[in-house]
Amino acid sequence: MVLRRKLSAEIEIKSRPENYFKLMKEELYHLPNAVSDIHGVEVHEVTSKPMAPSSPGLILLVNGKKETSKERLEIDEASWSVTMVAVDGDIPERYKSFRVIYKIVPATIHEPPTVKATIVYEKYKEADADPRKEMEFNVTMVEEIDKHLLAGPVISNKAK
Numbered sequence: 001m002v003l004r005r006k007l008s009a010e011i012e013i014k015s016r017p018e019n020y021f022k023l024m025k026e027e028l029y030h031l032p033n034a035v036s037d038i039h040g041v042e043v044h045e046v047t048s049k050p051m052a053p054s055s056p057g058l059i060l061l062v063n064g065k066k067e068t069s070k071e072r073l074e075i076d077e078a079s080w081s082v083t084m085v086a087v088d089g090d091i092p093e094r095y096k097s098f099r100v101i102y103k104i105v106p107a108t109i110h111e112p113p114t115v116k117a118t119i120v121y122e123k124y125k126e127a128d129a130d131p132r133k134e135m136e137f138n139v140t141m142v143e144e145i146d147k148h149l150l151a152g153p154v155i156s157n158k159a160k
Contacts, residue, residue, distance in 0.1 A: 003096075003122055003123035003124075003125070003126060003128075004097075004120070004121070004122040005120075005121055005122075005123070005130065006118055006119065006120050006121075007118070007119045007121075007130065007131060007132070007135045008116060008117065008118040008119075009116070009117050009135060009138070009139050010105075010114050010115070010116045010117075011114060011115050011116075011117065011139055011142045011143060011146075012112050012113070012114050013112070013113050013114060013115055013142070013146040014112075014113075014146060014150055015113075015145075015146050015149035015150050016113075016149070017080070017104045017105070017106045017107070017113040019149050020104050020113075020115065020145065020146070020149060021080045021082070021104045023145060023149065024082040024102055024104070024145075025073075025075045025082055028041050028073075029041050030148070031141075031145075033148065034144055034145045034147075034148030034149075035140075035141050035144045035145060035148075036144060037137065037140070037141075038141070039066075067089065067090040067091070068089040068090060069086055069088075069089040069090060069091050070086075070087050070088035070089050071084040071085060071086055071087060072084075072085045072087050073085075079103065080103065080104040080105070080106075081101055081102060081103040081104070082101075082102045083099055083100070083101045083102075084099065084100045084102075085098070085099045086098040086099070091134070094124075094128065094129075094131075095121045095122060095123060095124070095128075095131065096121075096122040096123065096124050097120075097121060097122040098119070098120075098121045098122075098131070099119070099120050099121070100117060100118070100119050100120075100134075100138060101116075101117070101118045101119075101120065102115055102116070102117055102142070103115070103116040103118070115142045115146075117135070117138045117139065117142060119131050119134060119135055119138070
């Protein structure tokens, strides 16, 4: 039996969607300045080829517990989406596969801009927990990035 599932949340943002997308695809080193529970970002691989994935390493707190995650980034310029695929760290110990898709949706005449965060995951066994705390973390992260972008540029010496 396949234990592949999805959790999704759509979060309204007030910042400019193009700035949000730029931060997610090119400026992840700003995350420790923007998100209170991210305490470090190291980019392990960078390529100059368009659409090529990079591999950031994140040090973060989820429910007060320090976790690490190395992720492969997949950027889709056409649909304004960034996918983070967990390849090493604490998350692959809990899930057979785990990816978070951030789709930035521009405003329409009737709707404000949003970020849709979707976690696509596969459990090792049915009794394993669903990643609800990870989704709560991602919703908070989206909200804190939005506040950071609205506040304007902030210079900090936090880890790059």
